[in-house]
Amino acid sequence: MNYYLRYDYDNFQSFYENIVSIRHGACFEFMGCKVKFYQMPSDDRCIIVSCCGDMLSKGQAEEKMKNVLKILSFLFALNISTTEFAIWESDAVMEINELLSRKSKKILHIIERKIERFKVNADFFDEIMHLLSIAYENLFNNRDEDAFVYFFKIIEKIAKKHYLIYMQRHHTVKATRKNKSELRNFTNAYSVNFLNVKLTEDLVDRKVDLLYKSLKMELYGSIFGKISLFIQRHKIEIDINIVSELVKVRNKIAHGDTIEQDMLSGDLACCEYLANEMIAYHFFNIDYLKLHFKSYRHFQGEDIYLL
Numbered sequence: 494m495n496y497y498l499r500y501d502y503d504n505f506q507s508f509y510e511n512i513v514s515i516r517h518g519a520c521f522e523f524m525g526c527k528v529k530f531y532q533m534p535s536d537d538r539c540i541i542v543s544c545c546g547d548m549l550s551k552g553q554a555e556e557k558m559k560n561v562l563k564i565l566s567f568l569f570a571l572n573i574s575t576t577e578f579a580i581w582e583s584d585a586v587m588e589i590n591e592l593l594s595r596k597s598k599k600i601l602h603i604i605e606r607k608i609e610r611f612k613v614n615a616d617f618f619d620e621i622m623h624l625l626s627i628a629y630e631n632l633f634n635n636r637d638e639d640a641f642v643y644f645f646k647i648i649e650k651i652a653k654k655h656y657l658i659y660m661q662r663h664h665t666v667k668a669t670r671k672n673k674s675e676l677r678n679f680t681n682a683y684s685v686n687f688l689n690v691k692l693t694e695d696l697v698d699r700k701v702d703l704l705y706k707s708l709k710m711e712l713y714g715s716i717f718g719k720i721s722l723f724i725q726r727h728k729i730e731i732d733i734n735i736v737s738e739l740v741k742v743r744n745k746i747a748h749g750d751t752i753e754q755d756m757l758s759g760d761l762a763c764c765e766y767l768a769n770e771m772i773a774y775h776f777f778n779i780d781y782l783k784l785h786f787k788s789y790r791h792f793q794g795e796d797i798y799l800l
Contacts, residue, residue: 494547495586496554499579500540500562509633511571514787514796519592523601524608526561527587540565540573543587555580563622564604569788570769570798572633574626600784607777617654618776621647625768632765633790637754638746641761645743647768651775652719659722660713669705676708677701716740720767727774735763762797 502511517532526544531537542558549557559574566574611618628643680701684690692700712718717740721733742760745752766781773781785798 494545494582494584495543496546496549496551496558497581497583498542498555498558498562500542500573502538502573509572509790511573511633512789513569513571513573514789515597516592518590520587520589521593521598521601522589524557524561524564524605526558527589528561528565529587541587546582551580551582560619560622563626564608566629567622567625567769567772568600568604568784568786570629570765570785571788571790572626572629574629597786600786603779604777604784611776614776617650621650621772621776624650625772628765628768632761637757637761638752641742641757641764642746644761644764644768645739648720648739648764648771649716651771652716652723655723655726655775656713656719659726673701673705676705680704723771723774727770729767729770729774731763731767731770736767739764739767766798 513530513532515530515532517530520527520529522528526542529541529543531539531541540562542561544554544557546554558580559578563574566572608615608618624643624647628640628647631637631640631643677697681692681697684692684697684700713722717737720736720740723729724731724733724736739760742752742757742764769781769785773779773784777784782798787796787799789796
């Protein structure tokens, strides 16, 4: 016996047109499920996900299939994860075929292998996928402020998680000693050459301790600093001034300030891009564009990630 879940493409505002660049009828295995795409408008375009129910309860199967849709939503950058769906049981079996491209198969294989190896990251990944599905649901229903907030939540959570890992790995006793040594040389030279003050060894040590603590607080203490740290370490191509703008917009929304729609639309696009990039690098150590499946979300037939 198998469980089946059907996702239809029409659960959002008519302005959007969800189209994925996958051949009609393509059926493949992913994350212990089978996924089949029906792409012909005359056939009511939809995605069918199935999984074997021999070892799973209906609730477990439902959760498993919904998680597959959430990951596909991330790969396509589309709203293909929903709370409204049909689920049923059947003895029928979907047959996998070779209609999926080799490139797409490779991407799915990379994703699946990484997820299978998750240990401490598993629950965090599920949390981020859940937030992303809410972000896209809001985006595709023209709730731009809510979409921005959820995309930014993803950025914020990953930045904070990465910061903690970075501090544990790179701010060891040995690293701190080296950093303070560099700062000590600078402080000594600066006080003599620019301030004309010669300090005792004890005074230099005390000043360095204070400076080092203050610098860490100034650079890492804000969410901007933590996001900047992630961007610099992973070499994400985004202007740091845009990141500063995103933080300001988040704060304005939190305080109920009015934001012009034209400005919000541009910032929302940047926030979505950064959220997906940070997901890709944090969980899969790869640029998002190398994971992204070609897709369209407007009637013009353009993939916003490939323009």
